[in-house]
Each structure stands twice: as C-alpha cells, then as structure tokens.
Amino acid sequence: MADSYFGGVWAARHFWIHLAMSDLRSRWRRSFFGILWTLIQPLGMTLLISFVFSNMFHTSIREYAPYILSGIVVWDFVVACAIGGSLSFVQADAYIKQYGHPLAIYTLRAVLTNLVVLLLATSGLVVWVLAVMPDRFGWPWLAATTIFPIVALIMWPSSTLLAYVATRFRDLPHALNLILQAMWFVSPIYFEEKAFRGAKLDYLVDYNPLYHLLQIVRAPLLQGEWPTTTNYAYCFGLVAVLSFAAWLFGRSVEKKVIFYL
Amino acid sequence: MSNLISMKNVDLSYASTAFKERSLKTAMTNLLRPKNRRIEVQDIKALKNVSVDIRSGERVGLLGHNGAGKSTFLKVVAGLYPISAGTRTVRGVVRSMFDLSLGFEPDATGRENILYRGLLLGLTPKFMRAIEDEVVAFADLGEFIDYPIKTYSAGMLVRLAFAITTAVGGDVLLLDEVIGAGDANFMLKARQRIRELIEKSEVLLLASHDFATLRSTCERGLVFHHGELRFDGAMDACIDEYKQLNGLAQ
Secondary structure, eight states, X not given: OHHHHHHHXXXXXXXXXXXXXXXXXXXXXXXXXXXXXXXXXXXXXXXXXXXXXXXXXXXXXXXXXXXXHHHHHHHHHHHHHHHHHHTHHHHTHXXXXXXXXXXXXXXXXXXXXXXXXXXXXXHHHHHHHHHHOGGGOSTTHHHHTTHHHHHHHHHHHHHHHHHHHHHHOTTHHHHHHHHHHHHHHTSTTTSOHHHHHHTTOTHHHHTOHHHHHHHHHHHHHHHSOOOOHHHHHHHHHHHHHHHHHHHHHHHHHGGGGGGGO | OOEEEEEEEEEEEEXXXXXXXXXXXXXXXXXXXXXXXXXXXXXXXXXXXXXXXXXXXXXXXXXXXXXXXXXXXXXXXXXXSOOSEEEEEEOSOEEEXXXXXXXXXXXXXXXXXXXXXXXXXXXXXXXHHHHHHHHHHHHTOGGGGGSBGGGOOHHHHHHHHHXXXXXXXXXEEEEESOGGGSOHHHHHHHHHHHHHXXXXXXXXXXXXXXXXXXXXXXXXXEEEETTEEEEEEEHHHHHHHHHHHXXXXX
C-alpha cells in the first residue's frame, strides 16, 4: 500500500507544486515589501529580543543575536507547518471532494511552502554570521544544509497526523497553539543552552529533539563545528517515529477524512 | 465486453461522528454529560446492498429522490468514498464532474483554471498546454476566458468545467446533475460530445432529475430509493418505476 501511496504523491507532483507556488504568490503579492518580509520579520524580532535578553542575561549581543535568529527561523517553520498543516485538509476540501489524491499531498503543500520561506530566512542568518563572525566559515557549513530535508521529513508526517485530527476536531489549532507555546518554553530555542544547564535542567537540553534539530544549524554556523552523531540520531529517530505514527494512523482514517469535510 | 464497473453487495454508511462532536470541547463535555441526556444520532446508511455491473460502451442514468443515494453511488465509483461492506471494482481512468464550482480558483482567469483543473486531475502542464486551445474553443466563452472566473455565471462555469473534463478524456465519465445548467446551444454541443465519448467505448454515469436529458442520453437506468437499488433496466421502464415509487404516476 505504501508503495502505491507514494506513487500517487509522485504522480500528483505537478498539482502540489502548483498549489505551493500559488500559496507563495498570494503570500507575497499584497504587500509592499513582498518577498522581503520573509527576511525582515525574523530580523526585526531578533534585534528586539536579543537587545532585551542580552541585557537581562548579560551575554554579548554579537553572539547571542544569531543564536536567536537561528531559533526563530526554525521554530517559525515548525509552528507554521504544525498550525497551517493541521488545517490543510479543511482548506483543500474542494479538491479532496473532487479527486482522490493521496491526502498527504495537501500537507506536503504546506511543508513545501514553508520550506521556501525557511530557505529565504536562513539566507538572512548566513549573511549575518558571515558579516559578524566570519571566522566560523568552513566545511562544517555543508552539514547545515541538511537541516532542510530533515526538518521537512519531520514536519510532513507531523502535519499529516495533525491534519487527520484537526479535520475531526476543528478546534485543534487552538489547543495546538498552547502546546507549542509550552514546547517553546522548555526548549533552548531563544534561551541559551547554558541557561538550562546552569539551572540543572540538563535533561531539557540533552533529551530534547528540538535542541538536536537546532544544533544541525547552530553547530556549524555559530560554533564552526560539525553537528554530532547524537544530533543526527535524534533527528532521524524523530523522523522514523513520526512517519510510522502517521502511516499507522493514516491507514485507518485516510479514507474517512472526506466524510468530515 | 468486459465489465468496467462491478459492485457487489455494496454498503456505505456515514459515521454519525462526522456531524456531531465537531470539536475537542464538545467531545469532552459529552463525556461529562449524563448518558440519558445525550441526543442519539444514528449512522446514516446511504447505500444498502447495491450490486451493479456496467460494461464498456454503456450510458447509464441514475434516478431517485433527493438523498436516495445517487451522488453517493457516483462518489463510490469515483473512489472518493470508502465502502463499509461489499466489493468495488472499477477499471480504467475515472473522470468526474460533481460540484462544479469546487476546485476552481475564483481569482484566476478561465485560462489559468484550465491548467489548474488539469493538474488537479493528475495531468501534466505540458499536456494541458497542448489541449488548452481545444478547451477554450469548446467552452466558447469569448473574451471571458481571460477574466477571473469569479465573474462567471453558473452556466459559464459549467461550460468551462465540462469542456475541461471531457477534453482530458478517460474511461468512465461521471456527471451529477450538471449539464442541465448550460443554455440550449451548449446542451446541443454537450450531447454531441458525450456521444463522441461513448463511441470511444467509454462509460457514462449521469445522475439527473430531467427525464428528457436522461431519455436522450442514456439507454439504461438505475433507480435508487432510500439507499437501495430498486430497479435496473431500460430507461423508459426505469422512469415509470421511478414515478411509481415516488407517487408521481398518473
């Protein structure tokens, strides 16, 4: 079944690529800065947050700002995929009622759209690091590019799972907002790793998949080091668990989604 | 000739959860509510024990009161609805025209929507560009083809959707009370095109309440009544049966 399912996803590639592109067009069409917003928004947030936090925690803004920026761009991607992705079946109801494409193409559309945004936003981070900390540039930067396939492979099954549930329970996105906020709070996304370790909360770092995911960009770009195998192990473990869960759940509910639209 | 569509003892029910407990909140409050206070909503049996075989080259009309199961049957054939029991075999490429305003992008022009609809149907951009002129000519919307389709009338939408769906071809064509919306001129062309499609030995399933359309397009009819298939035979006899079942016979 899995074989033909992904065969269907591949066969519909022109369709979901078109949907993602038209999402991007409409996102950028109606604003003065257009595509630039994708860069300006995280940069502005970073400036604001790093100014406040670096004074609060007495850290150097020069090092802390790119740390925050890397956290913002990846976390924004995760949130956009989770919230936007969970609504993707509901939004695509007109298509789902017309043609029996594999439903995962509609969450793939959301992931793909956000991946392009992430790609642009990270380019801002790269330029920043090159300007402020040029000594970090080196071969490990190659490893940083693996964040894109990894984060997509994590969020595609996640948003598919969420979309199955959100079609049944329409208020899921509200609950999801709360859950994501809680996850943000206990993860080294804006807060520094050493702040957690200083408070003896090492487990919130060491066993936190979000930390390991962020290390894939942060280790090369901010420390000039290769990400560790543990970082990758956590990421691929998460991909495997989520994909299995989405497959298991989708097997019984995929066909019934249409009744709930 | 071989069967293109074969249904054996097909049941289909809509789970009642699909229209109650639409939120986490109601699901939770329902758990707390005492049992006797809950309103029982039954599952809906939309199709009951339906068995049909349809061969290549047949034009089949579906008749029945509102809610009899015609559209549900078409959606089962299209593979959109999962069946609860029985077996369903459909061979060949299915093309369907259900709710026609669905799947169009209102802000895009008619011409752009030809491409989009084609992609939705799983076709390549290259193929769609190749048939674009033919679709435009058949839909015959004049300069409106380059206008956003939110400016279209219902009839114009039908013409465009019909032109696209029938131009891309397929083995099984499913229509759900749609071709009636075109004007007389278009109906003539539409009938002509359906005849051409049938000559290429394809199957047409048409759900409609219009006896004239059914008589002129279909030779075989199926009558649905409260989810059951009550009659399967020649179109004229089928219309009589439908009238009898619904108390319309004089």
